[in-house]
Amino acid sequence: MLGSAGPPAAKLAAIQCGSRCFSAAAGGKIKVANKVVEMDGDEMTRILWAWIKDKLIFPYVDLPIAYYDLGIEERDRTNDKVTIECAEAIQEHNVGIKCATITPDQARVEEFKLKEMWKSPNGTIRNMLDGTVFRAPIIISNVPRLVPGWKKPIIIGRHAHADQYKNKSLVIEEPGTFEICFTPKGSTERKCRTVFDFNGRGVALGMYNTEKSIRGFAYACFQYALAQGMPLYMSTKNTILKKYDGMFKDVFNEIYEKEFKQQFEKAGLWYEHRLIDDMVAQALKSEGGFVWACKNYDGDVQSDIVAQGYGSLGLMTSVLVCPDGKTVVAEAAHGTVTRHYRAHQ
Secondary structure, three states: OOHHHOOOHHHHHHHHHOHHHHHHHOOOOEEOOOOEEEEEOOHHHHHHHHHHHHHHHOOOEEOOEEEEEOOHHHHHHOOOHHHHHHHHHHHHHOEEEEOOOOOOOHHHHHHHOOOOOOOOHHHHHHHHHOOEEEEEEOOOOOOOOOOOOOOOOEEEEEEOOOHHHHOEEEEEOOOEEEEEEEOOOOOOOOEEEEEEEEOOOEEEEEOOOOHHHHHHHHHHHHHHHHHHOOOEEEEEOOOOOOOHHHHHHHHHHHHHHHHHHHHHHHOOOOEEEEEHHHHHHHHHHOOOOEEEEEOHHHHHHHHHHHHHHOOOOOOEEEEEEOOOOOOEEEEOOOOOOHHHHHHHO
């Protein structure tokens, strides 16, 4: 009944998106020259993504697609090889569009009867492509903000490489010594550090990052902040992780002083390193208007807090920008909306 009272759906879509879409609605589709990699997902987001494609994209856009199903069942069937293959396809075609996917925990392993607890496909793809995930809120005037003081956007720059997302962990079942060791290439001399002497059951974790990736992260953040006309803050816990987080702090400071300080000052901008706990407090009482560079896990957590603070996890863009300057992946900044999917079922 609503449709009969107004213009046809195709014409209405054309009116809403402008003259370029109008030509598509009138019969000719918008031609896209290069192939894009589509990564399908799980649960309610998979269903909604299909609706969006069928109603808003395919009727108006002639889009060559390299399709990969990253649904949990297909990842399990292929022993997660499909995730590797789609990352390689993104490297070839330079553009990827990803739906939200399930990262299984033990409950999901049992629910889907999985062969093993597969790793996050986002983590696998990001580690293969390297780069930085920039997450920016979509600010809508009539969507109330949970943090009313945020008048300007806060953009999270998340280092999308390694740390906890490429960890190795183990459950300790008996008393013993936990060490971390490094063996230089071409040498048998190991450098080891004792982490802890266990007296009983516990857990242990090892993780890493590389200076090359941290430098790429720093360049991406400085360049992005300049392009956005916003100051840049970098947060770590270098007072505790003196060597690990210390490298992040030192690399950012070095690159800023040597290559970006004059450009920032000329634009009336600045760069500052802050401890993560201090930065969280400062962000909450600020009015926004800055780029916040975060390590991988910090960016994962803080981007959700920022998105919800502006009104909704769904109102946030998330784009992986790669070091080659031409490869990007647009992804969902939210999960698979499981509760809605249960209702849908």
